Structures are given as structure tokens and as C-alpha cells.
Amino acid sequence: QLQLQESGSGLVKPSQTLSLTCAVSGGSISSGGYSWSWIRQPPGKGLEWIGYIYHSGSTYYNPSLKSRVTISVDRSKNQFSLKLSSVTAADTAVYYCASSLSGYDPTSVPPYYYYYMDVWGKGTTVTVSS
Amino acid sequence: SSELTQDPAVSVALGQTVRITCQGDSLRSYYASWYQQKPGQAPVLVIYGKNNRPSGIPDRFSGSSSGNTASLTITGAQAEDEADYYCNSRDSSGNHRYVFGTGTKVTVL
Numbered sequence: 001q002l003q004l005q006e007s008g009s010g011l012v013k014p015s016q017t018l019s020l021t022c023a024v025s026g027g028s029i030s031s032g033g034y035s036w037s038w039i040r041q042p043p044g045k046g047l048e049w050i051g052y053i054y055h056s057g058s059t060y061y062n063p064s065l066k067s068r069v070t071i072s073v074d075r076s077k078n079q080f081s082l083k084l085s086s087v088t089a090a091d092t093a094v095y096y097c098a099s100s101l102s103g104y105d106p107t108s109v110p111p112y113y114y115y116y117m118d119v120w121g122k123g124t125t126v127t128v129s130s
Numbered sequence: 131s132s133e134l135t136q137d138p139a140v141s142v143a144l145g146q147t148v149r150i151t152c153q154g155d156s157l158r159s160y161y162a163s164w165y166q167q168k169p170g171q172a173p174v175l176v177i178y179g180k181n182n183r184p185s186g187i188p189d190r191f192s193g194s195s196s197g198n199t200a201s202l203t204i205t206g207a208q209a210e211d212e213a214d215y216y217c218n219s220r221d222s223s224g225n226h227r228y229v230f231g232t233g234t235k236v237t238v239l
Contacts, residue, residue, distance in 0.1 A: 037228070039230075046216065046230060046231075046232055046233040047165075047167075047173065047216050047218075047230040047233070048230065049218075049227070049228040049229065049230055052228070060225070060226040060227055061227075062227065063227070096172055096173070103178075103179050105161070105179060105180050108180065112159070112160060112161050112180070112195075113159075113160055113161075113220070114160055114161035114162075114163065114178060114179045114180075115160065115163065115218075115219070115220050115228070116163035116175055116178035116179070116218070117163065117165070117173075117175060117218070118175050118178075118184065120172040120173055120174070120175075121172065122171075122172050123172050
């Protein structure tokens with residue numbers, strides 16, 4: 001059973017870089033078909049997708065954060081990481097990591113693809129404050 | 131388009147049926163996935179694909195899709211179903227991006 005666990009700095013000063021790591025257990029981060037996502041949730045607000053990295057190493061980011069975000073994988077440690085630069089108070093949130101899978105329904109007209117985040121970490125709170 | 135719209139809140143009497151909807155252009159190309167989030171907890175996947183439930187999700191949860199609208203139905207709502215529910219889909223722009231719905235708070239009366 002795949003399990004994910006976030007870790008990293010809980011307090012970051014404005015203009016500095018937020019760094020978080022997601023440790024993957026119960027499976028290999030190099031498993032084909034998986035992508036590895038970061039999602040955040042500001043206090044009292046909804047979920048916001050930050051970005052993900054494919055098992056191949058390709059990365060995709062939320063356009064609103066793209067200039068500040070880097071997601072990377074460390075296969076030797078079976079973990080992936082998030083870096084968010086030039087943070088402000090608006091980046092204060094609970095940050096989640098998640099594993100993602102995809103599927104295809106050929107019986108639909110037209111055929112539909114689908115994507116889902118099947119396993120989530122418990123989340124880690126990051127506060128941006130001086 | 132990169133938006134998925136949900137009603138902010140719905141209520142349902144205990145044991146009755148409630149449907150939560152999610153609207154967006156991307157749903158004409160991709161099935162939505164649905165997540166349940168209880169206060170202070172991480173989201174949990176409840177429906178994915180055409181109408182698939184992960185192991186451990188009760189069969190009172192079901193999903194459907196038509197045109198630009200995806201729906202999550204809870205048939206025979208229980209007190210423990212009170213939570214926030216979010217839909218999620220790929221962005222139909224073709225840029226491999228995801229988008230979450232605005233979320234629906236379900237209250238079981």
C-alpha cells in the first residue's frame with residue numbers, strides 16, 4: 001500500500017524559498033504510469049493544484065505559479081520535492097503531496113481519458129511570516 | 131478553459147439522496163475525479179473515471195457525466211458523509227494541467 005509523507009520547513013520568511021519533500025513508501029517512485037503531484041490549500045479556502053512530475057521526469061506547473069515553482073525527483077531516496085521561490089503571505093497554506101494515475105474509457109463516445117490522485121499525504125502546514 | 135464550478139453548499143436529510151455537480155469545458159473531454167475532505171484531514175478519492183470507487187469507499191457514492199457537467203451522487207446519505215467535496219479534471223487546453231473545482235460543503239441534517 002503506497003504511503004506518502006510530507007516534510008520540510010513550517011515557517012518561511014517572505015521573499016525566501018519554501019522547500020518541501022514527499023517521501024514515498026510501499027512502492028517505487030520510478031513505477032511506470034505514476035505522476036507525483038503537489039497541491040495546496042490556503043486557510044479556509046479550496047484546493048489548488050501546484051504541479052506534478054511524471055515518472056519520466058517531465059514536469060507541468062500551474063501557470064499562476066510556474067515562474068516560481070520547481071518539482072524534482074530523487075530516485076535514490078524514493079522521494080520528490082517542491083521548491084517555491086519568492087514566497088509571500090499568500091503562499092501560507094497546507095501543502096499536500098499525492099500520487100496520480102490515469103485511465104482510458106474506449107466505450108465512451110468520444111473516448112474519454114481520466115486522471116485521479118489516488119493516494120495523498122497527510123499534509124504539512126507552511127506559514128510565511130517574518 | 132481552466133475552471134470547474136461547483137455549488138458552494140448543499141444540505142441533505144439523513145438517509146436521503148444528494149447530487150453534487152461540477153461544470154466546466156474540460157469535462158467534455160475528461161472524466162472528473164471526486165474527493166471528500168473532512169475538517170483537518172487530507173482529501174480522499176471517492177470516485178474516478180466513468181464511475182469507479184476505490185477500495186473502501188461505500189457503494190452509496192456514485193458518479194456520472196453528461197456534456198460539460200459531472201455529478202457525484204450520495205444515495206442514502208450518512209452523518210459521516212458531511213464534508214467538503216471537490217471535483218478535479220485535466221485542463222482541456224492540452225497543456226497537461228489539472229484544475230480543481232471550487233468545492234461543495236455537504237451538510238447532513
